[in-house]
Amino acid sequence: MSSNPGDGPDEQNPFKGTPFEALFGGLQGGAGMGGMPDLSALMAQMQSLMQPHDGPINWAVVSDIARKVAAQQPDPTPSQAQKDAIADAVRLADHWLDETTDFSSGVTSTAAWSRAEWIVETLDVWKRLVEPVAGSTVNALGDALPEEARAMAGPLLGMLGKATGAMVASQVGQGIGGLAGDVVGASDIGLPLGPAGKAALLPLNVAAFAEELDVSADDVLLYLALREAAHQRLFAHVPWLREHLIGAVAAYGSGIEINTAGMEEKLRGIDPMNPASMQEAMDGGLFDLSKSPAQQAALERLEVTLALVEGWVDEVVGQATEERMPSAAKMQEAVRRRRAAGGPAEQTFATLVGLELRPRRLRDASVLWGSLRARQGTEGRDGVWMHPDLLPTGADLDDPLGFRETAVAPESLSDEDFEAGLRDLLDGPSADGDTGPERPTE
Known part of the structure; x- marks a missing residue:
């Protein structure tokens, strides 16, 4: 145990007091020097889920x-x-x-x-339909953290962002x-x-x-x-x-809007070294979509x-x-x-x-x-x-x-009369003061 209270694991947890505190605690199960997680080992475990891709989620994973x-x-x-x-x-x-x-x-x-x-x-x-929702979900990870926590998290935050994207891809798939x-x-x-x-x-x-x-x-x-x-x-x-x-x-x-208040309970049950536990957390939706x-x-x-x-x-x-x-x-x-x-x-x-x-x-x-x-x-x-x-x-x-x-039923109109009437209906009064057909109220 460290003799310096300021060096304890809680003090080195950049997610303390946020919905991601429990997940960081799980990461410390593979901690290296100073209580920080072994990022290389963790990234190796999750490599299959986080291949490089454009956009908030990996659509190759979604398709698969x-x-x-x-x-x-x-x-x-x-x-x-x-x-x-x-x-x-x-x-x-x-x-x-x-x-x-x-x-x-x-x-x-x-x-x-x-x-x-x-x-x-x-x-x-589906990419056009889902990516706005997926992007909001992935961005919620960083938005849920205070500015100082984002600075402390450094590469860990980026890794968690990719992990979140992988989980969302699993949901969409x-x-x-x-x-x-x-x-x-x-x-x-x-x-x-x-x-x-x-x-x-x-x-x-x-x-x-x-x-x-x-x-x-x-x-x-x-x-x-x-x-x-x-x-x-x-x-x-x-x-x-x-x-x-x-x-x-x-x-x-x-x-x-992503309500991250309910994320903590689900994140607490995630074993970062076990992608299957992440999948279980997604059942019913990880995020509360407000x-x-x-x-x-x-x-x-x-x-x-x-x-x-x-x-x-x-x-x-x-x-x-x-x-x-x-x-x-x-x-x-x-x-x-x-x-x-x-x-x-x-x-x-x-x-x-x-x-x-x-x-x-x-x-x-x-x-x-x-x-x-x-x-x-x-x-x-x-x-x-x-x-x-x-x-x-x-x-x-x-x-x-x-x-x-x-x-x-309308009487037969010439194409010119029809186009003029439609213009009046959509554009309102004409320049000469003629109000044209009355426009329906909403």
Whole structure:
């Protein structure tokens, strides 16, 4: 024992009094001179988790973990027959949708994906969606320390930052791997996760979905192909929508506040020399992701937009199947419940990463689009997508039948008159004092 109280291990702990004090104490189990941990030994133990990478987390690790999670159940490569069946179903779906909307087909190719292929094909979009949340989480490590502690920690702080990034990568990989077992297509969660124009379904998950219903497998495949093709049409013909949605998720994630007050208890149980103990600490989420009032408002706006996308798809698919597919109503209800409540994997992902992707107001949005079509036709319904300022708000979903209730089917307008009216609606009064059409209030 040191004779100088100032040289004791507590005094040399730069994390004393912070949520990381317990973790530093564990590190001292391998301490060298002066009670400091043997960083070289510890880094050797964690080398596999902390390879050099760009950004807050290592996406190679995310992909590897996600694929291992997906591989816990059989995940065969789709057969040629399954690929042909999906291509035929999407082709027929597009033919039906031609009668429900003036938006032409947005499909440029079709694909049948295994769960592992879904992970690989969607990873680029997941990076944009998750990195803001992951960056906030990793940065919380340094932000939780007083300035003097950060100076004392030196290289140890950098090492812990990498360790935190490795743990977050493990979380994200688990979440994406779990989702791969639930999703049925490239656009299943309302976001354009796959390459633009590629209509893709997962035969294994489509078959699992069909088992839950008393409906023929062919009808299930065609119904889900209709939904996938409808998503592709919407994103192809509303050029701002893809970035609007992905940007909204990224903006929400970048403003997440990490509450480190609850970290201490979990960190206390971590053995730094045992990566498995770090994994156990991540169960249920290591960090408490707090939502400020601004973040809660951002999440509500995101959910409204997701509901509008899903509601439009629900409406046009319902229109296409109304007289052709008697079983469609049963499948529509199953999809609505699935999307509004979220499956077990989606709920786990929300817990781990703090990202909820559930359009809770899908039914209201579907009613709103259907009501608008009944009064204004498909042109009036689909014209709302011309600009984000024209979209219904959360208040409009409170009264979906009342959205533009005085609107009637427009008379035929020239392209010039239509563009002038749209400009007046978006820009307000013109220079000559004409107020133009009254702009809807929020």
